Amino acid sequence: MSQQPSAAAQALPGHPFVAYHSAELQVEDVRLSQLATEHGTPLFVYSKASMLAALAAYERGFAGRHAQICYAMKANSSLGVLQVFAAAGCGFDIVSGGELERVLAAGGDAAKIIFSGVGKTRAEMRQALQAGIGCFNVESEAELDVLSQVAESLGLRAPVSIRVNPNVDPKTHPYISTGLKDNKFGVAHEDTLRIYQHAASLKGLQVVGIDCHIGSQITDATPYLDAMDRVLDLVASIEASGIALAHIDFGGGLGINYNNDTPPAADDLWAQLLRKLDERGFGQKKLMIEPGRSLVGNAGVCVTEVLYVKPGEHKNFCIIDAAMNDLPRPAMYQAFHAIVPLLAQTGATLKTTEVPEKMYDVVGPICESGDWIGRDRRLAVKAGDQLAVLSTGAYCMSMSSNYNTRGRAVELLVDGGKVHVIRERETAADQMRLERLVRL
Numbered sequence: 001m002s003q004q005p006s007a008a009a010q011a012l013p014g015h016p017f018v019a020y021h022s023a024e025l026q027v028e029d030v031r032l033s034q035l036a037t038e039h040g041t042p043l044f045v046y047s048k049a050s051m052l053a054a055l056a057a058y059e060r061g062f063a064g065r066h067a068q069i070c071y072a073m074k075a076n077s078s079l080g081v082l083q084v085f086a087a088a089g090c091g092f093d094i095v096s097g098g099e100l101e102r103v104l105a106a107g108g109d110a111a112k113i114i115f116s117g118v119g120k121t122r123a124e125m126r127q128a129l130q131a132g133i134g135c136f137n138v139e140s141e142a143e144l145d146v147l148s149q150v151a152e153s154l155g156l157r158a159p160v161s162i163r164v165n166p167n168v169d170p171k172t173h174p175y176i177s178t179g180l181k182d183n184k185f186g187v188a189h190e191d192t193l194r195i196y197q198h199a200a201s202l203k204g205l206q207v208v209g210i211d212c213h214i215g216s217q218i219t220d221a222t223p224y225l226d227a228m229d230r231v232l233d234l235v236a237s238i239e240a241s242g243i244a245l246a247h248i249d250f251g252g253g254l255g256i257n258y259n260n261d262t263p264p265a266a267d268d269l270w271a272q273l274l275r276k277l278d279e280r281g282f283g284q285k286k287l288m289i290e291p292g293r294s295l296v297g298n299a300g301v302c303v304t305e306v307l308y309v310k311p312g313e314h315k316n317f318c319i320i321d322a323a324m325n326d327l328p329r330p331a332m333y334q335a336f337h338a339i340v341p342l343l344a345q346t347g348a349t350l351k352t353t354e355v356p357e358k359m360y361d362v363v364g365p366i367c368e369s370g371d372w373i374g375r376d377r378r379l380a381v382k383a384g385d386q387l388a389v390l391s392t393g394a395y396c397m398s399m400s401s402n403y404n405t406r407g408r409a410v411e412l413l414v415d416g417g418k419v420h421v422i423r424e425r426e427t428a429a430d431q432m433r434l435e436r437l438v439r440l
């Protein structure tokens with residue numbers, strides 16, 4: 001594993017393995033400008049050391065406990081990324097049959113897979129039962145009945161946990177809040193005991209745990225602690241009714257630093273959660289968590305080239321070769337990603353060139369006004385300059401599309417000084433492969 005950058009290097013806040021070395025931006029020991037020359041842009045570059053360091057923070061938090069970390073692979077489901085976590089002994093949180101196939105292709109252990117999501121199909125249930133996954137996180141009473149039937153038809157019993165909606169406000173973007181009463185997720189707190197009793201009566205099921213998930217990009221420990229209190233109340237009443245719960249799963253992981261955000265460190269959060277668990281007498285249970293963003297988000301950058309600089313009456317536009325199909329979060333959630341030059345001048349401001357610094361909206365080539373990557377950014381740029389869009393390891397490639405028949409970008413995994421291509425650039429032929437011309 002690569003060491004943290006030396007003091008001479010200028011690491012970017014929240015990105016311990018992305019740093020300027022003599023004014024050149026590097027991921028671990030590799031210069032991004034060199035990667036852009038070799039592989040073209042747009043280009044995603046991920047640091048393996050950063051992913052493993054983020055995982056280690058959760059592991060430290062759980063030290064000495066019976067615990068399992070299941071990487072929520074929706075954050076980044078590229079095989080090379082999954083391999084890193086599989087090799088590190090991680091479990092996986094999946095939400096589709098496709099994700100199951102990916103985990104198995106990357107060498108993940110089926111027994112450490114949990115299957116979340118409100119709309120599992122019968123075919124997906126069969127596929128997961130036959131693979132021998134560890135647990136189904138069930139989200140409704142109707143799903144329990146169907147899962148039991150499917151398991152019985154295969155002569156199996158499905159291990160289940162029921163996702164409880166704790167009705168806690170995670171104080172994040174409304175689209176990524178999941179634990180409020182009006183969200184489609186989980187079962188209502190007040191119905192939980194009855195639904196557990198129903199689950200325990202079904203022949204095709206084996207109740208093994210309880211889970212909750214309140215949202216994503218949470219930067220404060222309080223909603224987690226509140227949700228834990230609500231879940232532990234339920235654990236007490238479910239167990240009092242004679243149903244044993246082997247594990248408690250606290251759902252997704254922490255938020256990351258996109259824009260001076262200050263989430264607690266994973267080990268600090270766990271110290272607080274474990275204190276509460278111990279106080280309430282549940283410290284011996286198996287604990288699970290499903291972090292996605294915090295394991296990969298700040299491990300990744302997207303390298304892009306400035307195509308044109310276009311002055312406008314009210315705004316200047318910096319048109320880059322990455323777009324909302326590569327980086328959908330700004331268009332979808334008005335999300336902020338820092339944008340920095342690959343070549344910096346040291347000093348108060350970082351400049352790629354001697355062109356004057358101006359305010360720009362950084363936009364992509366797609367024919368939509370929503371295709372912006374950053375608004376009101378102070379940059380000194382000219383056509384041909386290269387920029388890095390930061391914190392793009394999570395929910396970028398996995399949510400990318402082919403809109404405007406744009407091919408998906410190349411993905412590279414950096415490990416110290418070594419560079420692995422984990423996805424080649426998608427061509428138009430790749431995109432058209434499953435389509436058929438008709439005889440008109």
Ligand code: LLP
Pocket residue numbers: 072075093116117176178213215216217218251252253254255290291292293294329333394395399
């Ligand atoms: N477990 C479940 C059941 C989830 O629904 C999610 C995320 C996670 C785990 C992982 O949460 P994380 O550790 O990444 O916060 N596309 C959005 C994020 C959607 C998250 C949905 N669920 C974004 O780009 O911000």
